[in-house]
Amino acid sequence: MLKIFGIRKALLTLAIFALSATAAQADTKIHWYGQSAYKIETPSGGVILIDPWLTVPTNPDKNSITELGKVDYILITHGHRDHVGDALEIAKKTGAKVLAPYGLGFNLVSVLGFPQDQVMTGGNVGGTIDLPAAGAKVMIVNALHGSELTAPQLPQPAPGQPAALTSGNPVGYVIEIKGGPTIYHTGDTAAYEDMKLIPMFHHIDLMLACIGGYFTMDPAGAALAVQWVKPTHVIPMHFGTFGLLAGTPAQFKGALDKRGLGKRMIEMKPGEDRSF
Ligand SMILES: [Zn+2]
Numbered sequence: 240m241l242k243i244f245g246i247r248k249a250l251l252t253l254a255i256f257a258l259s260a261t262a263a264q265a266d267t268k269i270h271w272y273g274q275s276a277y278k279i280e281t282p283s284g285g286v287i288l289i290d291p292w293l294t295v296p297t298n299p300d301k302n303s304i305t306e307l308g309k310v311d312y313i314l315i316t317h318g319h320r321d322h323v324g325d326a327l328e329i330a331k332k333t334g335a336k337v338l339a340p341y342g343l344g345f346n347l348v349s350v351l352g353f354p355q356d357q358v359m360t361g362g363n364v365g366g367t368i369d370l371p372a373a374g375a376k377v378m379i380v381n382a383l384h385g386s387e388l389t390a391p392q393l394p395q396p397a398p399g400q401p402a403a404l405t406s407g408n409p410v411g412y413v414i415e416i417k418g419g420p421t422i423y424h425t426g427d428t429a430a431y432e433d434m435k436l437i438p439m440f441h442h443i444d445l446m447l448a449c450i451g452g453y454f455t456m457d458p459a460g461a462a463l464a465v466q467w468v469k470p471t472h473v474i475p476m477h478f479g480t481f482g483l484l485a486g487t488p489a490q491f492k493g494a495l496d497k498r499g500l501g502k503r504m505i506e507m508k509p510g511e512d513r514s515f
Pocket residue numbers: 319321322427454477
């Protein structure tokens with residue numbers, strides 16, 4: 240009898256432990272502002288912004304910058320203005336550390352006036368960088384694109400002055416979150432075959448993939464990229480912000496379905512949240 244009671248007690252203790260462990264495990268929350276701009280809130284309470292163009296016209300919330308609480312890190316994939324976005328204003332308001340590819344990091348300070356002590360030493364493709372305040376690490380991966388600063392970031396050039404200032408390599412980021420998902424933000428890129436290397440380093444739980452075309456992968460290209468990267472889920476981004484970005488989630492779903500990958504897509508609308 241004692242023995243049976245002991246086993247029951249042990250089972251009950253185990254059940255309570257399992258329940259409390261489940262309750263203690265926080266989600267990772269993803270918010271999409273539109274274009275390539277995301278906020279990631281990690282289980283350890285860290286906040287990471289990626290390509291923070293919060294004033295993107297498709298964002299239904301016109302007070303997103305005012306409403307921001309603490310931000311630990313701002314990650315910028317390349318110099319184009321739809322990706323640098325509102326990073327300067329947000330960096331000054333929040334004191335967040337800013338990570339950008341090596342060459343862009345210098346130009347953020349010297350050309351755009353970012354506070355020097357907030358811009359991290361820019362890493363580069365293949366490197367992994369600790370983000371301790373967010374309980375995360377980020378691996379920098381390639382992107383096939385450009386990374387110029389142009390008007391209106393640069394003032395109208397005087398005769399003989401450059402109108403587009405080259406600013407490092409364009410990149411994507413693989414963010415490995417402790418107790419949470421590993422997220423691959425493609426930045427702006429074409430589908431390129433070395434994407435096959437990414438799942439050799441990390442299982443990607445969530446891929447944030449550009450699909451708009453014209454400057455980046457279109458829906459068919461992005462579906463091929465999903466086949467190569469093998470993410471559990473993929474959320475389309477960088478479409479519909481203006482007319483040239485004509486790719487749609489429906490076309491992307493169709494292209495994924497042709498490869499037997501349609502169930503992996505999660506469609507988000509600007510202003511929405513998802514938890515992982
Ligand atoms: Zn872009």
